[in-house]
Amino acid sequence: MNEIAERESGIEAFRKTLASPVIFVPTMGALHDGHAALISKARQISASVVVSVFINPLQFDSSSDLEKYPVSHEADRKIAELAGAKFIWIPSYDEVYPGEIQKISAGPLGKIFEGDSRDGHFDGVLTVVKRLFDSVRPDKAIFGEKDFQQLFLIKKMIKELNLKVEVISHPTVRDEDGLALSSRNTRLTSEGRMAAKVIYQALAKASTSTKPRLTLHQTLMSEPRLKIDYAEVIDERDFTIVEDGDENPHRRLIVAGWIDDVRLIDNMKIAGRSS
Ligand code: AMP
Numbered sequence: 175m176n177e178i179a180e181r182e183s184g185i186e187a188f189r190k191t192l193a194s195p196v197i198f199v200p201t202m203g204a205l206h207d208g209h210a211a212l213i214s215k216a217r218q219i220s221a222s223v224v225v226s227v228f229i230n231p232l233q234f235d236s237s238s239d240l241e242k243y244p245v246s247h248e249a250d251r252k253i254a255e256l257a258g259a260k261f262i263w264i265p266s267y268d269e270v271y272p273g274e275i276q277k278i279s280a281g282p283l284g285k286i287f288e289g290d291s292r293d294g295h296f297d298g299v300l301t302v303v304k305r306l307f308d309s310v311r312p313d314k315a316i317f318g319e320k321d322f323q324q325l326f327l328i329k330k331m332i333k334e335l336n337l338k339v340e341v342i343s344h345p346t347v348r349d350e351d352g353l354a355l356s357s358r359n360t361r362l363t364s365e366g367r368m369a370a371k372v373i374y375q376a377l378a379k380a381s382t383s384t385k386p387r388l389t390l391h392q393t394l395m396s397e398p399r400l401k402i403d404y405a406e407v408i409d410e411r412d413f414t415i416v417e418d419g420d421e422n423p424h425r426r427l428i429v430a431g432w433i434d435d436v437r438l439i440d441n442m443k444i445a446g447r448s449s
Pocket of ligand 1: 200201202203208209212316317318319320321344345346347348354355356357
């Protein structure tokens, strides 16, 4: 097992020692098997894997959500190391934002769905990802499909700013009953955790339905503990809504809601039908 380097070494000094290609996995910590899968994928590509753990205040629109975000640095170090990280970087706020913050706007696509419910969220995400890229200078960065709108907007920013970072996406890692792994799941009560499986059930059922939007809504509404925020069928190339009956081959189901006041999101591609 490699000796994982720690924050004390400083990212700038450590970066110089890393052989190319450098693969970067940015996270907010409270690492679980979903993060570990991203890190393992990175390790398959290169021995130079950098994982960051930084809870970015800019992407939280509610201070209570920020305060409740779980912190587990010791466990994070172990999980990152076991999955194959070479360096775990746990920067302070001042390390990430040393001076005036150069905010990046996510534009109109950052204001719908997740961005509609969480004011300024994606501007905050893009701002921190750009800052982290500036410090780590990765060749490739890995992001999860679980946060599909985030993945989309990061790819778009990289293209628009002409950044030399290749994005690799990783499929959503799920629990046995299908619930997408999330650091927030630990805040669910046991009843809430049971109820949460309806999200995957609804996505799976809708993804093979001839009326995916209707099936999605009907299945989600069968669980009274779930407060739906949005549940839509979109064209994954531009996030426009696709009505039932339209056999667009680029459809993706997206869902967000609350159980026990815990915000849960998930998505699934609708596989194209072969005629
Ligand atoms: P977070 O720590 O929640 O900001 O997530 C860090 C990275 O891990 C992001 O690219 C997420 O999309 C990804 N991620 C989180 N949960 C999962 C999951 N269940 N499956 C795949 N990727 C995930």
